[in-house]
Amino acid sequence: MAGNKETDAHSGMETTGHEWDGIKELDTPLPRWWLWIFYASIAFAVVYWILMPSWPGITGYAPGILHKSDRAQVVTDLAALKAQRSAQASRLATADLATIEKDPQLQAYALAVGQSIFGDNCATCHGTGGTGAKGYPNLRDDVWLWGGSLEDIQRTITHGVRSTDPEARTSQMPAFGRDQILQPGQIDNLTEYVVSLSHRPANTAMAAAAAPVFQANCASCHGPQGLGNQQFGAPNLTDADWLYGSDRASIKDQIWNGHGGVMPNWGKRFDANTIKALTVYIHANAGGK
Amino acid sequence: MVTVIERREPKPDGSHQGPVSVAKATKAKSQHGGGLYKPRTPIYPKLVHGRWRMIKWALLVVTLGIYYATPWIRWHRPEGLPQQAVLVDFTGRRFYFFFIQLWPQEVYFITGLLVMAALALFLTSALFGRLWCGYACPQTVWTDLFIAVERLWEGDRNARMRLDAAPMSFDKAWRKGGKHLTWLAIGAATGGAWIFYFHDAPTLWKQLWVGQAPLTAYISAAVLTFTTYSLAGGMREQVCTYLCPWPRIQGAMFDEHTLQVMYLHERGEPRGPHKKNESWEGRGDCIDCNQCVIVCPMGIDIRDGAQLECINCGLCVDACDEIMDKIGRPRGLIAYDTDHAVEARACGNKPRYDFIRPRTIYYAGALALVSGLMIWGLVNREPVVFDVLRDRNPTFVRLHDGSIRDGYTLKVANRTFARQTFQVTLEGLPGDVLKTPGMDATKGALTMTVEPDQVGSLRVLVTAQAQALSAPSVPVTFHLRSADIQTEKRSVFLSGAANTP
Structure with missing residues (x-):
């Protein structure tokens, strides 16, 4: 910038020397208080350095004399949250499942807890909506392999299915084809028979041929009419619900290989209260049988 | 930024007569030499009556x-x-x-x-x-x-x-x-x-x-x-x-008919000190007493014309009127006036005060419109707000017999100060079954109680037979009825490809 400052004749003020189409900018000084605010900000920063975690070091950082820590804050907040919920939580602990479901306040609390637990743990297999997938049961409908009452659901969650828990719900459908228990032709006939059980058009001759095979091999678990048995987790073969698929190929595959899913015993991870809440949540979403 | 102010005339150096106010002197001092920062010019506004x-x-x-x-x-x-x-x-x-x-x-x-x-x-x-x-x-x-x-x-x-x-x-x-x-x-x-x-x-x-x-x-x-x-x-x-x-x-709202505090230039100039019994011929009414400057809380001289700093508080009007009374001249040398009136008087015309102008009509119209909408909104405020949230995941569930079930959450905001008990019914789905988890509908209606000044929530499960569903999406209407309130909300019943086996 040039040393000699130019003065505007009209206002008597210095100009910045910048010119745009003949218009010059006045060099209006900032008010002094603006400078004070700038100094105050610097002073604030210094105080902040002293009070709060600030300077990084090689292995750590200057903690500041207030020893503020977001991590410690989270622990405190979680403890406070738990304390805040303790009244509801203790009511949940003492009430039985049917009472929880009938008390609107307690039910709302259980549903909220259940939803969050379900999303974090169960949704992986059963889906966020709880509708399951092939091999993973739909928890929203009214079909239950191991029973849909509150107590049944609670037991299934606590001990799991085919899990390591000694009280786990366990059953094993034989792999009729893989283990060569039945001949491939018999399995083809059996497939037609199972299709006919669910009131769908099937090859009557093949189905009729498979009827004695079904009674001999399948009826012990699925029942003579194929209505299933929740004691063994044996599905009802006459309804519209198919865990491993409803088409002929899927049915045949299931008879051949005898798939059986595994569900963890959540009792080892959750406390009793959490399982209660989860039970109420699943029961309510399935329509509350 | 440059603020160009009309009527501000450069004063000839040294020719200025009369007392120089402290405010003016400090103002001049703070402008001289400049520097990067400008100290505040102290202002000592004098008490004025009027x-x-x-x-x-x-x-x-x-x-x-x-x-x-x-x-x-x-x-x-x-x-x-x-x-x-x-x-x-x-x-x-x-x-x-x-x-x-x-x-x-x-x-x-x-x-x-x-x-x-x-x-x-x-x-x-x-x-x-x-x-x-x-x-x-x-x-x-x-x-x-x-x-x-x-x-x-x-x-x-x-x-x-x-x-x-x-x-x-x-x-x-x-x-x-x-x-x-x-x-x-x-x-x-x-x-x-x-x-x-x-x-x-x-x-x-x-x-x-x-x-x-x-x-x-x-x-x-x-x-x-x-x-x-x-x-x-x-x-x-x-x-x-x-x-x-x-x-x-605010400059965008101003025009020549806007009232502003003004020094009436034509009447006041040329200004100068005035001795008793001296003639007023050939001179202005301003005796340069500086009263308008020393009462100003903004520290400006109104005689320089309209300025950004002027807040139109009228204290200089009071100060000047007091002086005019003392020297026996008419009041209003500094007054609330409009640019238009000043121009008109300068040309010898009668000044006109125009309050109804396109600009003021627009502003008043917009104000009336918004006020009207506000009053209409307040008068027609719903005592109960009813919302239906359809489950999105899953959109529908197929039950063991092939029937379809949809889930809805009804939210009812009770803005009244009384407890409300509602009957919830559904219209549009033949043979539907309404229930909440744990409670079946009686005669097709569910009961819902919402506390005063609270939001109530009710989960409703609607089951329909597959044969009854004519389309993958069937419009339905939820009705909410209490003794004195009736409201409804539309939604849909989704069933995907329900009719295929």
Whole structure:
């Protein structure tokens, strides 16, 4: 910038020397208080350095004399949250499942807890909506392999299915084809028979041929009419619900290989209260049988 | 940025006659030499008496009275609700204003209120200039109050200037100390009054003194104490000239018919001192007594013409009128007037005051429209708000017999102060079955109870036979009926490819 400052004749003020189409900018000084605010900000920063975690070091950082820590804050907040919920939580602990479901306040609390637990743990297999997938049961409908009452659901969650828990719900459908228990032709006939059980058009001759095979091999678990048995987790073969698929190929595959899913015993991870809440949540979403 | 001001004429150096005010001298000093930062030019406004000063005092009492007293007005509401007339209840998420109660979802009423305030400001600005700045702006009102306090402790203009120039003494110390303590007390009262708008005032008043009030109350009170003290005590006119955007914006609302405080150039010039019994022939009415300058809280000379700094408070009008009375000339050398009237008189025409102009019609029309919408909205406010949230995941569930079940969550906001019991029914789906988890519908209707001033929620499961579903998406309507309220909400029943096996 040039040393000699130019003065505007009209206002008597210095100009910045910048010119745009003949218009010059006045060099209006900032008010002094603006400078004070700038100094105050610097002073604030210094105080902040002293009070709060600030300077990084090689292995750590200057903690500041207030020893503020977001991590410690989270622990405190979680403890406070738990304390805040303790009244509801203790009511949940003492009430039985049917009472929880009938008390609107307690039910709302259980549903909220259940939803969050379900999303974090169960949704992986059963889906966020709880509708399951092939091999993973739909928890929203009214079909239950191991029973849909509150107590049944609670037991299934606590001990799991085919899990390591000694009280786990366990059953094993034989792999009729893989283990060569039945001949491939018999399995083809059996497939037609199972299709006919669910009131769908099937090859009557093949189905009729498979009827004695079904009674001999399948009826012990699925029942003579194929209505299933929740004691063994044996599905009802006459309804519209198919865990491993409803088409002929899927049915045949299931008879051949005898798939059986595994569900963890959540009792080892959750406390009793959490399982209660989860039970109420699943029961309510399935329509509350 | 350059603000070009018409009528500001360069004064010939040295030819200036008469007394030079301290304000003018310090102003000149601060401009000379410049530097990067400009120290504040001290302003010592002299007390003035007159019409506009009286109006300003009255408005000061009224506006501050409203501000300090409002939180203490009680208002009867049903049991369990706040009994305070005006209350912003953050914890309860409600806003109370006498007979009006607003929910957070109705924040558009607040927006409407702000739009109304802006339009009212536009309209008054177009008609009467900076009426808001000069009389009603909190910055002006509190500055006025703080200057009055200053006058009480330190005396009027001349005494204050002497005191500031004098070396430190016991007299100076107690006067200055007393002034600052009173300022801080007013600041604390201001900050203190603010927090009562957010909590039950009598309760908070007791808690405040024993350290049991919420932390936010103490912090808000402290911050507002500080801002009141610093903005009204120290910053004063600098808030208007440096911080406030409104002086820059308001020019857009002004035209030649807008009332502004004006020095009537044609009548006043040429100015100069006047001796008794001297003739008024061939000279202006301005005797250059500088009274208009020394009473100005903004530290400007109105005779330089309309300026950004001028807040149109009219104190110079009072000061000049007083002098005109003394020297026996007609009042109104400085007056509220319009550019148009000044031009007209200069040309020898009769001045015309045009209040109805396209600009004012637009502003008034927009203001009337928004006010009308607000009143319409308040009058037609629904006592019960009913919403139906259809489950999105899963959209539908197929049951063991092939029937389809959809889940809905009904949300009912009961804005009345009475408990409501509703019958929930569904229309549009033949043979539907309604139930909640754990409760079946009786005669096709579910019962739902919503507490007063609460939102109730009901999960409804609707089951339909596959044969009854004519399309993947069937429109349905939920009806909500209580003794005196009926409302409905449309939704759809989704079934995907329900009709295929």
